[in-house]
Amino acid sequence: MNWSWAYFFEYLVNDLMIRGAWTTIWLSVVSMVLGLGLGVVAAMFKMYGNAVLRVIAEFYIWLFRGTPVLIQLVIIYTGLPQIGIRLTVIESAIIGLALNEGAYLAEIIRAGIMSVDRGQNDAARAVGMSWRERMWLIILPQATRTIIPPLGNQFNGMLKTTSLASVISMEELMRNAQMLAQIEFRVLEVYLVAATWYLILVTIWGLIQQRIEAHYEKPFGPAAAVSPDAKKQIEKAMGAGHV
Numbered sequence: 001m002n003w004s005w006a007y008f009f010e011y012l013v014n015d016l017m018i019r020g021a022w023t024t025i026w027l028s029v030v031s032m033v034l035g036l037g038l039g040v041v042a043a044m045f046k047m048y049g050n051a052v053l054r055v056i057a058e059f060y061i062w063l064f065r066g067t068p069v070l071i072q073l074v075i076i077y078t079g080l081p082q083i084g085i086r087l088t089v090i091e092s093a094i095i096g097l098a099l100n101e102g103a104y105l106a107e108i109i110r111a112g113i114m115s116v117d118r119g120q121n122d123a124a125r126a127v128g129m130s131w132r133e134r135m136w137l138i139i140l141p142q143a144t145r146t147i148i149p150p151l152g153n154q155f156n157g158m159l160k161t162t163s164l165a166s167v168i169s170m171e172e173l174m175r176n177a178q179m180l181a182q183i184e185f186r187v188l189e190v191y192l193v194a195a196t197w198y199l200i201l202v203t204i205w206g207l208i209q210q211r212i213e214a215h216y217e218k219p220f221g222p223a224a225a226v227s228p229d230a231k232k233q234i235e236k237a238m239g240a241g242h243v
Helices: 005-012 015-048 051-066 069-083 089-114 118-126 131-168 173-184 187-216 221-225 228-239
Strands: none
Touching (some): 005 173, 005 187, 015 051, 015 089, 015 131, 015 187, 051 089, 069 089, 089 131, 118 131, 131 173, 131 187
């Protein structure tokens, strides 16, 4: 089979591929948001829950980090109906991807929280802050800086992991590429178009992630707005022992 640039560019803007790319985007976003919620809950249970909640969180993380997401999707879609739980393809894909992602995000969130100096928590407790106030106002804002980079990388991976949902007939980018290849019999061109679309999506997300990380690298509070001259004056005063 000879390579054809004409077919490549034709498939690049093919309606089936564009719809598949859009499905990949919204499936990634929805699964990531739900996974983030699960990850926060699992991390809180593991770090601050009672013995029962810690065991539940640890089992959930162990199970979904230790088994392939492909198998998880197949079990959810084909196994649950055998016990009376019937889910659509979309529901199965979202639930499977979110459960898997939540297990990984739980460990990322836990590591981010643990990266905050314990003295910050002790100081907040000393001034009478409740646990919720300490987490919301002191710990999480600082932990966010540590969490954001790996969180962004996880979403990068999610854009590509959605391709596994094609095994349960979810019509995302990979599944639509398979269908187009079966119709047109131009396998190489179609799959290179799919790869190109994944590269485009990942590149766009990479640019967004850079902006997000740059935002969270800024200092917290009024110090971020201090001018260079003011900083010099402060340093001079501190050096002279006036502060």
